[in-house]
Amino acid sequence: MEKMHTTGGAAAHAEEHSFDKKAIWRTFWILLIITVVELALAILEFETGFPPKFILNGIFAILTLAKAFYIIAEFMHLRHEIKNMIMTIALPALLFIWFIIAFLWDGDSYKNLRNRYDRYHKESTQPQKAPDGKETQKPGELH
Amino acid sequence: MAQVVPANQKWWAGGRSPFNVEYGKLMMWYFLMSDAFTFGAFLISYGTIRFSSNSWPDPNFVFRSFPGIGEMNIPLAFVSLMTFILIMSSVTMVLAVAAGHSKDRKGVIKWMLWTIVGGIAFLGCQAWEWTHLYHQGAWWGSNPFPNIDGTPSTTNFTNFFFTITGFHGFHVFSGVVINIIMLIMTMRGVFDRRGHYLMIEKAGLYWHFVDLVWVFVFTCFYLL
Numbered sequence: 013m014e015k016m017h018t019t020g021g022a023a024a025h026a027e028e029h030s031f032d033k034k035a036i037w038r039t040f041w042i043l044l045i046i047t048v049v050e051l052a053l054a055i056l057e058f059e060t061g062f063p064p065k066f067i068l069n070g071i072f073a074i075l076t077l078a079k080a081f082y083i084i085a086e087f088m089h090l091r092h093e094i095k096n097m098i099m100t101i102a103l104p105a106l107l108f109i110w111f112i113i114a115f116l117w118d119g120d121s122y123k124n125l126r127n128r129y130d131r132y133h134k135e136s137t138q139p140q141k142a143p144d145g146k147e148t149q150k151p152g153e154l155h
Numbered sequence: 156m157a158q159v160v161p162a163n164q165k166w167w168a169g170g171r172s173p174f175n176v177e178y179g180k181l182m183m184w185y186f187l188m189s190d191a192f193t194f195g196a197f198l199i200s201y202g203t204i205r206f207s208s209n210s211w212p213d214p215n216f217v218f219r220s221f222p223g224i225g226e227m228n229i230p231l232a233f234v235s236l237m238t239f240i241l242i243m244s245s246v247t248m249v250l251a252v253a254a255g256h257s258k259d260r261k262g263v264i265k266w267m268l269w270t271i272v273g274g275i276a277f278l279g280c281q282a283w284e285w286t287h288l289y290h291q292g293a294w295w296g297s298n299p300f301p302n303i304d305g306t307p308s309t310t311n312f313t314n315f316f317f318t319i320t321g322f323h324g325f326h327v328f329s330g331v332v333i334n335i336i337m338l339i340m341t342m343r344g345v346f347d348r349r350g351h352y353l354m355i356e357k358a359g360l361y362w363h364f365v366d367l368v369w370v371f372v373f374t375c376f377y378l379l
Contacts, residue, residue, distance in 0.1 A: 031253030040246045047242070051235050054378050058215045058230055069379055076374040080367055087249050087363045094160060097174035101184060108195055115199045119206030127209070137209040139304045 031089075039086040046075050183357045187364045190326075194368050197322065198375050201315040210302035212312045214377050217293075217300050222283055234377050237280045238369065241327075244273025245366040248334075252359040255352025260341060263355060267338040270362065274331040281324050285317070293317075316376060323372055326365050333358050 050072060057068050085091035090098055127134045166173040174181055205211055215230040222233070247269040254262030292299035298313040337358045346352045 031249065031256055033250070033253065036246060036249045036253070040242065043242050044239070047235065047238055050374075050378060051231055054215070054231055072374055072378045076370055079370045083245070083363055083367045083370065087245055087366070088360055089252075094166075094175045096166065097176060097181075100174070101188060104188060105191070107192075111195060111199055112202070115203045116206050119203035122207040123209065126207070134209070137306055139306055 035086060039082050042082055043079055046079050050075055177353050180353060180357055180360070183360050187360060190364065191368075194319075194322070194371070197315075197319050198371060201319060201375060204311050204315065208309070208311065210304045210306050210308070212298070212300040212308050213303040214379075216303075217288075218284075218377055220287055222287075231377055233280070233284065234373065237277055237284075238373055240273055240277045240280065241366050241369050244270050244277070245363055247273060248359050248362045252352075252356050255346070255355040258347070258352065260344070260347060263341050263346075263352060264338065267334055267341065267355070271331055271334050271338065274327055274334065274362075278324065278327055278331065281320065281327075285320075288313075319372060320376070323365070323368055326368065330358075330362050330365050333361060 053063070053068060053071060057063060057065065063071075090101060160175075166175070172178065172181070176184075218234055219230045220233065221229055247266045251263050251266035251270060254266055288294075293313045293316075295314055295317050296310050298308050298310045300308060300312065302308045337355055340346065340354065341352075346354060
């Protein structure tokens with residue numbers, strides 16, 4: 013028991029890297045600027061329809077991962093731990109790559125199968141076309 | 156940039172932590188890992204359902220209100236305020252951890268107080284948002300918002316929204332409670348007697364994780 017106590021103490025002192033106030037505030041500004049850029053893009057798309065939604069979603073995914081990196085690396089201080097420690101966190105997290113791709117693919121496949129084989133589902137979940145080819149309902153009009 | 160260590164350092168020879176962190180801190184990391192997969196499962200199931208739907212409500216239309224100004228068309232303004240509050244409270248938490256590193260009790264108390272204020276402010280905003288949506292008729296099992304293409308929507312949107320933001324809000328709430336306990340322990344001098352402020356670091360890890368999850372919730376529900 014005594015041995016364990018001294019070990020814990022040694023580990024506590026071994027963390028030589030002290031927190032750098034400048035780095036904290038720099039991380040804060042990076043996070044804030046990324047968030048503001050995300051909002052600006054969302055509002056730009058809302059007002060003008062540009063950039064196209066699928067490109068915008070890709071940009072949002074990249075910016076989100078950038079924010080996640082800064083929070084984990086700087087705020088949670090993981091960047092300054094030893095490599096073995098970083099790897100026990102980073103490697104299991106790679107499962108998310110499979111997790112996201114597999115399940116979104118599955119959802120998309122289910123949608124396509126259902127639209128192909130369930131005509132009622134397809135008709136009832138797609139915009140009704142009036143004879144002149146215009147949509148009878150517009151998003152803003154409901155309510 | 157990982158910590159610089161001597162090349163001949165025997166991490167696994169026993170007698171010290173091979174990961175160079177204290178036991179409790181390492182276990183906090185592994186807990187957060189499992190919690191990340193819980194949140195991941197929630198968000199990915201939301202994604203799966205959204206991908207399997209022909210259409211979905213428009214977040215710019217659903218989240219366009221701000222307290223005091225009502226139904227103005229300012230999409231995402233309120234949720235950006237919430238995001239800002241949470242990022243800010245994450246910063247004050249790191250400052251508390253940094254103060255703990257230099258055993259500065261007054262500093263820890265000051266920054267923990269600000270972190271708690273930020274957490275409570277975030278919860279207040281969320282309470283307002285939920286109440287507002289509830290009065291618009293949104294709740295589990297009830298969705299007043301039509302899909303973006305005008306077709307009638309299912310209740311999937313509101314079910315996922317309230318479940319996931321609720322689960323996140325519960326994490327914020329427990330984080331605030333943990334931070335309050337840490338504040339009381341600091342004020343009573345527990346960590347000074349112990350000789351280190353590692354408990355503040357563990358509470359800090361949890362608090363940053365809550366912020367981290369919000370980054371993903373924000374993207375998935377409000378932006379995409």
